[in-house]
Amino acid sequence: MQGVNMQIGDAPELAFIDVGSIRVDASYQRPLKERRVAQILRDFTWSQFGTLMLVDQGDGTFTVYDGQHRLAAATRHPGINQVPAAIVRLDQAYEEAQSFLGVNLNRSAISTVEKYWAGIEAGDETMMRICAVLDEAGCEVVPPGTKTPAPNRTSSISAIERAIRSYGDKAVTQACLTLVAAWSKDNGALNGSLIQAIARLYRNNRDLDEARLVTKLRGKDRKILTADAEALRKMGGGDAPLALSKAIVEIYNKGLQLNHIQIGAKR
Known part of the structure; x- marks a missing residue:
């Protein structure tokens, strides 16, 4: 049938x-x-x-x-x-994890982190790709059953999946490396909107100087940067990642005569 x-x-x-x-x-x-x-x-x-x-x-x-x-x-x-x-x-154990996903996928109680770890156990292609991208940057998803924060840990599964789809694996890995290097003691460094924003800049600016970007971000408190971006968003519209891209471009380009970076297209 x-x-x-x-x-x-x-x-x-x-x-x-x-x-x-x-x-x-x-x-x-x-x-x-x-x-x-x-x-x-x-x-x-x-x-x-x-x-x-x-x-x-x-x-x-x-x-x-x-x-x-x-x-x-x-x-x-x-x-x-x-x-x-x-x-x-x-x-196989992965079939058990797949059964867990099948039963719980449409229930609001399952979080994206739980879905991620079940997906890893089940061999889900999307989750394995996210794992590989994060691993390349020396980062990881928050382990199941723990809320222990760390600058190289994230729970922003959906945002990372969107970033990979829009900007590619390499750009997302570069974004994670940059964020951890810039805010090495900030447990919220791997914020989903920031990952999307910076991955966009890497994908659209081949000559982007990573060392300069890290230095510029390090000189700015992450929460203040996010607040500034939100103010830009309220004035000009768009979503949080776009507003953050604009704010970061402004910081990066300040004082440069040449080699300015641009926001560029989303895809």
């Missing part, structure tokens, strides 16, 4: 499973939200629990790819030893 996926795979097995034999794979799962677990415990009832989606690991244990908060609540409930589950068998 047209418009209907007929490759539905094997039907899951329905069973009650001991909570002690179920674990969470932290390589792609989102961090546990204690408030959500507490809410489930407070209002616990089997009629609202549903079934967990589990992967049979073949050794008597299971991993949960949908329902980890319900699992945590059931594990802590003094009257529960087993939970209802739909059990599937997958060949």
Whole structure:
């Protein structure tokens, strides 16, 4: 039938499973939200629990790819030893991550960082490309389950994806290198709008002097630069990355007689 996926795979097995034999794979799962677990415990009832989606690991244990908060609540409930589950068998760990993405992609609860790490585990082409671009610059996405900030870490997945699509891998890598070099102690250096703005300048100005750009940015507080750009945006319109590009061009060109850089086209 047209418009209907007929490759539905094997039907899951329905069973009650001991909570002690179920674990969470932290390589792609989102961090546990204690408030959500507490809410489930407070209002616990089997009629609202549903079934967990589990992967049979073949050794008597299971991993949960949908329902980890319900699992945590059931594990802590003094009257529960087993939970209802739909059990599937997958060949590879990346298939498990793909299943997690498939279940959660259209839910507002999944963040872009969670989507990124699940995508890496699943071998998603877009996420692997983002990883390669950041790795080339010595940068990384915030690891799952941690909020530890660092100048070379970012959570701006969507912005980086847009920048790569518009300006290419090399320009985005150069932008990340520049931002970390300019604000080496600023945990917010890898801001998504700044990455897009500077990648645009690298793509459109082959003679851009990276050392000069780093020096000019280093002499400007990032938050003040962002505020200045926002003021420009309110006066002239456009989006935040465009306004930042304009502000950075102005800083870079100040005092130059030759070799001025330009904003250039977005694509």
